[in-house]
Amino acid sequence: MPVKTPTLTGMILLAGCLAMLTPETARARHEAVSAHHGKTAHVSRNALAAARRKKAALVKRRAAQSAVIAARKKTRDEAAKDAAASAQKARHFSALTEQAESELSSTEAQIALLTEDIAALTARQKAQAEALARGRARLQALLPVAVRLSRYPGTSFISLSGQASEAVQGLSIIAGLARATARQTRDLAAQQVLLDKTAQTLAERNEALQAARGKLATLRDRNARLSREATRAQEEAQARASAAQREIASATEKAGNLEEAIAAIEKTQADIQARLAQQAEALARRHQAEKAKDVSRQAESLGAGDGVSRGGGQGPVSGTVLTGWHQHTESGPATGITYTAHASAIVRxxxxxxxxxxxxFRSFGNMIILDCGHHYRFVLAGFGKLSASSGQHVGRKAVLGAMSAEGGRLFVQLRAGSKAVDPRPYL
Structure with missing residues (x-):
C-alpha cells in the first residue's frame, strides 16, 4: 500500500496537541486522576463498612430469632408439662370422686340388705316368741297336776279311784304324761335358745346398720366437701380467667391501631402472668399449696395453646382471594390476605x-384476635356478625361468625409475636 504523507493541517493539529502537554497540564491531569482514584477508594471503604454493618445486623437478627425460637420451645414444653399435670390432677380428682361414689353406693346397698335382714329377723323373733308363749301356756295348765303326780303318783291316783287295777293303769298314764311334759319342756328350752340366738343376731345387724349409716353420713359429707372445693376452685379460676380477658380486651380497645393492639395484648398477658405468679408465691407462703399450684398453672397456661398447624388450603371463609400475601398495595406489601367473601358466608x-x-375495632369493623398459643395469633376482620366472644375457647374450624348478607371482604392476618407472617401454609 502507498504510504500517505501527512498534510499540513494534520501537522499543525499535532503540533498544537503537543504544545498543550506542558508540565503544568500534565501535573493537573495527574492530580485529577489521583483524586478520582481516592474518591473511588472512599466509596469502596463506605460500601465495605455498610456491608459489614448489614452482616452484623443479620447476625444479630438471626441470634434474636434463635432466642425467640428457643423461648417458644421452652414455653411449649412447659405448657405441655403443665397440661399433663392438670390432666393428672383432673384424673386423680375424678378417681377420688368415683371411689367416693362407689363407696357411697356400696354402703347404701349394705344398708338396704341389713334393713331387709333385720325385718326378717324381727318377724322370726316375734313368731318364735309367740310359739314359746303358747307352749308355756299349755305347759302351765298341766304343771301343778304333773308336779303332784310326779311326786306322789300312787297315793294321788288311789285317792281318786280305790281300785288296784285302775291304779296300775293310772300309773302308766301318769308316767306317759310325765314323759310328754318333759319333752315339751325340752322343746320350750330349745325354742328359747333359738329365740336368744335370733335376738343376738338381730342386735349384731342393728349395730352393723348403725355403723353403715354413720359411714354413709361421713361419705356424704366428704363428697359434699369435695364437690364444694372443686366448685369453689373452678369459680376462682373462672373469675381469674374472666378478669384477665376483660383486661386484655380493654387494652385492645384502647390501642390506636392493630400493631398497638397486638403489643398491648402481649404486654397485658405478661403482666397478668407476673401477677398470678406473685399470687401463687403468696399462697405457697401461707401453706396453701393446692391453691398455689392452681394459680401457677393458670398463669403458665396463658397463651400456651398448641400454636398453628398446617392447613388444607381452604381458607376460613368461602370466596376468592382479592389481595394475596405481600401483594403490592397503595400502602406497601400486604400484611395478610383479603378475601372477597360470599353473602352470609360462615367464618371458621x-x-x-x-x-x-x-x-x-377502628376501621376494621367487627374483628377477632384468636390466640393460637406460642405467641401466634390470627386476626380476622370484616365480619357482618360475631358468634364468639372475648375469653371463649374455640376449636379449629369452629364458627366465629358470618359475613353480612351482602358479602364483603374478610381480612386475615397471622402474627408471630408482633411480626406479621405468611398465613397461607396455616389456612
Whole structure:
C-alpha cells in the first residue's frame, strides 16, 4: 500500500496537541486522576463498612430469632408439662370422686340388705316368741297336776279311784304324761335358745346398720366437701380467667391501631402472668399449696395453646382471594390476605385457641384476635356478625361468625409475636 504523507493541517493539529502537554497540564491531569482514584477508594471503604454493618445486623437478627425460637420451645414444653399435670390432677380428682361414689353406693346397698335382714329377723323373733308363749301356756295348765303326780303318783291316783287295777293303769298314764311334759319342756328350752340366738343376731345387724349409716353420713359429707372445693376452685379460676380477658380486651380497645393492639395484648398477658405468679408465691407462703399450684398453672397456661398447624388450603371463609400475601398495595406489601367473601358466608377458626378480643375495632369493623398459643395469633376482620366472644375457647374450624348478607371482604392476618407472617401454609 502507498504510504500517505501527512498534510499540513494534520501537522499543525499535532503540533498544537503537543504544545498543550506542558508540565503544568500534565501535573493537573495527574492530580485529577489521583483524586478520582481516592474518591473511588472512599466509596469502596463506605460500601465495605455498610456491608459489614448489614452482616452484623443479620447476625444479630438471626441470634434474636434463635432466642425467640428457643423461648417458644421452652414455653411449649412447659405448657405441655403443665397440661399433663392438670390432666393428672383432673384424673386423680375424678378417681377420688368415683371411689367416693362407689363407696357411697356400696354402703347404701349394705344398708338396704341389713334393713331387709333385720325385718326378717324381727318377724322370726316375734313368731318364735309367740310359739314359746303358747307352749308355756299349755305347759302351765298341766304343771301343778304333773308336779303332784310326779311326786306322789300312787297315793294321788288311789285317792281318786280305790281300785288296784285302775291304779296300775293310772300309773302308766301318769308316767306317759310325765314323759310328754318333759319333752315339751325340752322343746320350750330349745325354742328359747333359738329365740336368744335370733335376738343376738338381730342386735349384731342393728349395730352393723348403725355403723353403715354413720359411714354413709361421713361419705356424704366428704363428697359434699369435695364437690364444694372443686366448685369453689373452678369459680376462682373462672373469675381469674374472666378478669384477665376483660383486661386484655380493654387494652385492645384502647390501642390506636392493630400493631398497638397486638403489643398491648402481649404486654397485658405478661403482666397478668407476673401477677398470678406473685399470687401463687403468696399462697405457697401461707401453706396453701393446692391453691398455689392452681394459680401457677393458670398463669403458665396463658397463651400456651398448641400454636398453628398446617392447613388444607381452604381458607376460613368461602370466596376468592382479592389481595394475596405481600401483594403490592397503595400502602406497601400486604400484611395478610383479603378475601372477597360470599353473602352470609360462615367464618371458621383457622386454629384452636382462646379469643383475646372480639368486637368492633377502628376501621376494621367487627374483628377477632384468636390466640393460637406460642405467641401466634390470627386476626380476622370484616365480619357482618360475631358468634364468639372475648375469653371463649374455640376449636379449629369452629364458627366465629358470618359475613353480612351482602358479602364483603374478610381480612386475615397471622402474627408471630408482633411480626406479621405468611398465613397461607396455616389456612
Amino acid at each position: 377458626a383457622p386454629c384452636a385457641g382462646q379469643i383475646d378480643f372480639a368486637g368492633p
